[in-house]
Amino acid sequence: MADAPLLELKGITKRFPGVVANDDVNFELAPGEVHALLGENGAGKSTLMNILYGLYHPDEGEIRLHGKAARISSPREAIDLGIGMVHQHFMLIPVMTVAENIVLASEPKRGPFLNLDEAEERVADISKRFGLTVNPGARVESISVGQQQRVEILKALYRGAEILILDEPTAVLTPQEASELFEVIGSLKEQGKSIIFITHKLNEVLEIADRITVLRRGKTIDTVPRAGATEESLARLMVGREVLLRVDKPPASPGKALLQVEDVRVIDERGLEAVREVSLQVRAGEIVGIAGVDGNGQTELVDAVTGLRKPASGRIVVAGEDVTGDSCRECFDAGLGHIPEDRQLRGLILDFTLAENIVIHDFRDEPSSTFGWLHPRFMLSRAREWLKAFDVRGGGPDTLAAALSGGNQQKVVVAREIGREPRVLVAAQPTRGIDVGAIEFIHRRLVEERDEGKAILLVSFELDEVLSLSDRILVMYEGEIVGEYAPDVTPEELGIAMTGGGREKAA
Amino acid sequence: MSTDEGSEHERPDPPEGGVPGGPGTDRSDAPTGGGPGGGGGGERLARWFSGRIGGFLVPAAAAFLAFLVGGVVVLATGHNPLGAYKAIFEGTGLNVASYFSEDSRQSAWGDLQQTLIVFTPLVLGAIAVAFAFRCGMFNIGGQGQYLVGLFAALYVGVNFDGLAAPLHILLASVAAVAAGAIWGGIAGFLKAAVGAHEVITTIMLNWIAVFGGQYLFELGGPLQGANPSVPRSETVVESAQLPEFPGSTGLQPLHIGVLVAVSALAVYYVILNRTTLGYGVRAVGFNPEAARYGGIPVGRNYFLALAISGAFAGLGGAMDVLGWKFTVATNDIQVSDVGFIGIAVALLGRNKAVGIFFAALLFAALRTGTSTRQLDAETFPPELAGNLSTMIQALIILFVGAELLIVYIWGARRRFRPAGPVRIQPGLKQ
Numbered sequence: 001m002a003d004a005p006l007l008e009l010k011g012i013t014k015r016f017p018g019v020v021a022n023d024d025v026n027f028e029l030a031p032g033e034v035h036a037l038l039g040e041n042g043a044g045k046s047t048l049m050n051i052l053y054g055l056y057h058p059d060e061g062e063i064r065l066h067g068k069a070a071r072i073s074s075p076r077e078a079i080d081l082g083i084g085m086v087h088q089h090f091m092l093i094p095v096m097t098v099a100e101n102i103v104l105a106s107e108p109k110r111g112p113f114l115n116l117d118e119a120e121e122r123v124a125d126i127s128k129r130f131g132l133t134v135n136p137g138a139r140v141e142s143i144s145v146g147q148q149q150r151v152e153i154l155k156a157l158y159r160g161a162e163i164l165i166l167d168e169p170t171a172v173l174t175p176q177e178a179s180e181l182f183e184v185i186g187s188l189k190e191q192g193k194s195i196i197f198i199t200h201k202l203n204e205v206l207e208i209a210d211r212i213t214v215l216r217r218g219k220t221i222d223t224v225p226r227a228g229a230t231e232e233s234l235a236r237l238m239v240g241r242e243v244l245l246r247v248d249k250p251p252a253s254p255g256k257a258l259l260q261v262e263d264v265r266v267i268d269e270r271g272l273e274a275v276r277e278v279s280l281q282v283r284a285g286e287i288v289g290i291a292g293v294d295g296n297g298q299t300e301l302v303d304a305v306t307g308l309r310k311p312a313s314g315r316i317v318v319a320g321e322d323v324t325g326d327s328c329r330e331c332f333d334a335g336l337g338h339i340p341e342d343r344q345l346r347g348l349i350l351d352f353t354l355a356e357n358i359v360i361h362d363f364r365d366e367p368s369s370t371f372g373w374l375h376p377r378f379m380l381s382r383a384r385e386w387l388k389a390f391d392v393r394g395g396g397p398d399t400l401a402a403a404l405s406g407g408n409q410q411k412v413v414v415a416r417e418i419g420r421e422p423r424v425l426v427a428a429q430p431t432r433g434i435d436v437g438a439i440e441f442i443h444r445r446l447v448e449e450r451d452e453g454k455a456i457l458l459v460s461f462e463l464d465e466v467l468s469l470s471d472r473i474l475v476m477y478e479g480e481i482v483g484e485y486a487p488d489v490t491p492e493e494l495g496i497a498m499t500g501g502g503r504e505k506a507a
Numbered sequence: 508m509s510t511d512e513g514s515e516h517e518r519p520d521p522p523e524g525g526v527p528g529g530p531g532t533d534r535s536d537a538p539t540g541g542g543p544g545g546g547g548g549g550e551r552l553a554r555w556f557s558g559r560i561g562g563f564l565v566p567a568a569a570a571f572l573a574f575l576v577g578g579v580v581v582l583a584t585g586h587n588p589l590g591a592y593k594a595i596f597e598g599t600g601l602n603v604a605s606y607f608s609e610d611s612r613q614s615a616w617g618d619l620q621q622t623l624i625v626f627t628p629l630v631l632g633a634i635a636v637a638f639a640f641r642c643g644m645f646n647i648g649g650q651g652q653y654l655v656g657l658f659a660a661l662y663v664g665v666n667f668d669g670l671a672a673p674l675h676i677l678l679a680s681v682a683a684v685a686a687g688a689i690w691g692g693i694a695g696f697l698k699a700a701v702g703a704h705e706v707i708t709t710i711m712l713n714w715i716a717v718f719g720g721q722y723l724f725e726l727g728g729p730l731q732g733a734n735p736s737v738p739r740s741e742t743v744v745e746s747a748q749l750p751e752f753p754g755s756t757g758l759q760p761l762h763i764g765v766l767v768a769v770s771a772l773a774v775y776y777v778i779l780n781r782t783t784l785g786y787g788v789r790a791v792g793f794n795p796e797a798a799r800y801g802g803i804p805v806g807r808n809y810f811l812a813l814a815i816s817g818a819f820a821g822l823g824g825a826m827d828v829l830g831w832k833f834t835v836a837t838n839d840i841q842v843s844d845v846g847f848i849g850i851a852v853a854l855l856g857r858n859k860a861v862g863i864f865f866a867a868l869l870f871a872a873l874r875t876g877t878s879t880r881q882l883d884a885e886t887f888p889p890e891l892a893g894n895l896s897t898m899i900q901a902l903i904i905l906f907v908g909a910e911l912l913i914v915y916i917w918g919a920r921r922r923f924r925p926a927g928p929v930r931i932q933p934g935l936k937q
Contacts, residue, residue: 308800327802327804328799328801329802345797346794346796346797346800347800348797349790349793349794352789352790352793356786360790360797360801361802363783369783372783373783374781374782376781
């Protein structure tokens with residue numbers, strides 16, 4: 001990049017009690033550049049961007065914009081300086097229209113009233129200018145997640161953003177939506193906007209970034225051009241060691257069916273049929289992956305299989321035992337393990353210690369307790385053993401679960417579910433939102449469990465995960481299984497099936 | 508606080524200008540460079556407030572502030588606040604060890620006995636609130652549970668004359684515990700079965716207990732005592748009266764109920780932390796979804812927690828009626844507020860055994876120290892003191908509550924910042 005940098009972050013240091021989140025970080029952004037900020041969870045990416053966006057004040061270092069030192073002490077000032085941020089969780093008001101959301105806080109007025117016509121006009125105008133098609137009159141709650149993201153981007157552009165920070169923008173998108181987003185980023189770049197793209201996904205970085213800055217443990221590791229970078233080289237920079245990106249697994253040798261789901265229907269809390277007559281089988285020694293966009297009945301199916309929700313009809317058999325409509329405890333007793341999709345909502349009690357969390361399924365049984373008396377010593381020793389076996393860092397058996405990072409929390413959940421030696425393991429989003437190192441570890445453990453003859457049902461919104469772990473892939477769409485694929489299927493083909501395109505083919 | 512689920516991306520964000528000595532310092536999460544995984548600013552602040560240091564400092568500061576404001580009011584009435592507080596303190600008997608002459612020590616010991624008599628039901632009433640709270644419920648029904656326990660103990664204590672003393676006391680106490688447990692259990696059952704909110708049901712059960720008691724002991728009521736012109740019960744027979752605390756003196760000596768109350772704190776702690784029952788109760792209290800996933804029957808724990816809460820409150824009623832009241836009149840039922848003060852005690856004591864001990868002592872001391880009988884009328888008029896006491900109690904609650912407000916405001920502030928809990932994603936409703 002020959003141009004003078006538009007933005008420079010120099011020697012940024014930010015300390016939090018007990019932790020240095022950013023340690024002498026340097027970052028620069030050229031005009032019209034897409035610059036990826038890559039790092040594991042907790043590497044300090046968000047802290048750095050929050051400093052740039054005025055949410056935090058750095059302890060040391062300076063921000064230079066157009067070559068001049070800038071002091072940004074609030075998002076409002078950041079916006080005035082032409083910095084816009086699209087957060088991972090959208091900040092939209094669902095009941096308001098697209099136009100209303102976009103002009104919020106700087107509405108065109110007619111007297112004291114909102115001039116809605118002008119608002120819609122202005123929105124249509126910028127929407128056309130940047131090639132971001134949205135319907136200004138649609139309510140935000142009625143449009144897709146990808147569209148909502150566009151609204152967020154338009155909101156930033158409406159406020160005059162020259163620099164756009166996108167925080168893990170693809171985390172909530174389907175593969176198709178993601179590639180549309182990449183097109184949008186391309187056209188923004190052509191219009192001279194500069195983009196900071198925060199992510200921990202290597203393939204995305206290689207697809208759209210001009211340059212890549214890697215952070216690890218709060219430090220800038222390197223800034224590299226895309227040319228010459230590979231997934232392997234980036235992963236090494238990110239993690240600090242060689243990482244096995246593809247799961248290395250021998251072919252499956254499935255045995256008899258351990259999990260049978262027959263014609264299961266599930267009604268969700270809105271009274272809608274979320275799962276429609278789904279049948280599937282998982283045999284000992286195989287991993288069956290369910291791919292699909294979030295909200296197509298996967299959650300409800302997993303709930304039904306694991307006893308959290310009673311199916312409206314159908315039959316569920318775990319290791320030969322009919323558990324249809326049984327409680328969670330009965331399912332667990334039948335030999336089921338369940339890594340729930342949300343470790344903070346279900347998987348862990350954050351205010352419990354790790355030792356307490358580890359015994360949640362069997363605290364009433366020997367040897368965790370006798371006649372209602374807990375045996376803390378047993379709980380501690382089991383926790384110590386399992387935490388070590390699963391390489392949980394950042395705390396011991398006495399640590400509160402809340403104190404661990406996401407990846408380590410997830411390892412605790414996995415340790416507990418695998419540690420109990422279930423015959424059938426349901427793994428829902430087993431690596432959601434955790435870093436590459438922890439993902440690698442959990443994937444390896446899942447394959448090991450498979451090789452020991454466990455039946456594993458994997459549900460994931462991450463296509464890569466489904467593709468690399470599964471021995472068979474089922475695609476779920478609108479509550480139905482719409483197709484079965486071998487693991488050598490292309491992501492594109494799966495993506496089409498996931499959005500309903502494969503229906504005819506499967507029928 | 509809502510736990511923002513998922514935590515898909517890093518959240519290493521303690522509040523700026525971080526709270527000194529916050530949890531970040533002792534929870535080393537350094538390897539990942541982030542702070543506690545699930546903590547937004549408000550949550551962190553909440554954790555600090557409930558942590559070890561904050562858990563002691565904040566209630567102490569709330570109490571101190573309350574006394575400070577109370578002092579300003581005393582000043583405004585033209586009295587010397589220090590003198591007033593000194594007189595109140597001397598009225599509590601807590602200064603018993605500071606006297607050298609036998610006489611004044613005796614007199615202080617007499618005052619202290621009164622404080623401890625008030626202390627006893629406050630402890631039990633507070634446990635009733637705290638136990639339910641640890642299961643995620645707000646038990647406003649301590650008063651009703653206390654009253655039905657008192658009635659049950661009274662009934663057994665008045666009848667069954669001729670039983671051996673220990674047996675009679677035991678029987679009366681068991682009856683009280685059972686009555687309280689039923690009263691709490693009704694609310695628990697309703698919550699578990701049909702989802703009726705415990706705040707509503709326990710308040711209604713309070714009134715049923717009050718008016719039920721009125722009916723029992725009013726003129727012509729089924730349990731009215733021998734004097735037909737007084738709406739008052741019979742008196743508990745001697746074999747059911749609690750023994751005096753060793754070394755007690757005076758017309759209204761301290762009874763051994765105070766030991767029962769302190770033991771109840773130990774029982775409370777042990778049940779909660781050392782038994783599977785307590786594990787389930789706490790799991791449901793912290794996170795009912797995770798508890799359900801772990802195979803813990805959530806509804807049954809709601810029932811059990813409220814029943815056990817009621818048992819503690821009922822026991823408080825037994826201690827009062829078997830220890831020093833011995834009889835109850837309809838107007839006693841109306842003016843009694845032990846169960847409500849219990850809420851304040853639990854709040855100030857943060858639902859911890861040790862906290863409840865000190866909070867109950869403080870409230871008991873305030874009530875005794877400002878009572879007409881105890882306070883030196885020369886220094887500070889007792890009728891003012893009674894108001895001052897109520898005011899200070901209210902201020903303490905206000906300031907303890909203000910802490911929650913700080914946490915809430917912090918949380919609300921977070922909502923307008925990144926990584927807030929705004930989620931527009933189908934299929935994952937909490």
